[in-house]
Amino acid sequence: MAIPSSPGAMGVFHAVARYGLTxxxxxxxxxxxTIAFAMHTFQYVLGCLLGLIGLGRESLSLGWVRDQATNV
Known part of the structure; x- marks a missing residue:
């Protein structure tokens, strides 16, 4: 049995990073x-920016993504 993780792995990532460094x-x-929070923030922001850049390069919008998600 596994314990479900929180959204965005908040807490789990930080605990593992803390003990992994300490x-x-x-x-x-x-x-x-501090390193754990900085790494997690950087990874999250970088992923969002790259996703937005990819949407722009494909001439897509966030509205299109939302529509596709509701049509599943």
Whole structure:
């Protein structure tokens, strides 16, 4: 049985990053949490920007995406 993750993996990603930096590498907890939040924010924003650029290059819009999602 698995515990469901929160939307966007908030919390799970940060906990894994915190312990992954703290235990093997000895990074202080406050720095590890800051790095985790910075990495997660960067990855989220980068993915959104690349998606918007891709939509623009294909001459599509967010409205088209919404319409496609409701037609599933």
């Amino acid at each position: 235990i093997p590498f000895g990074v202080p907890v406050d720095q590890a949490v």
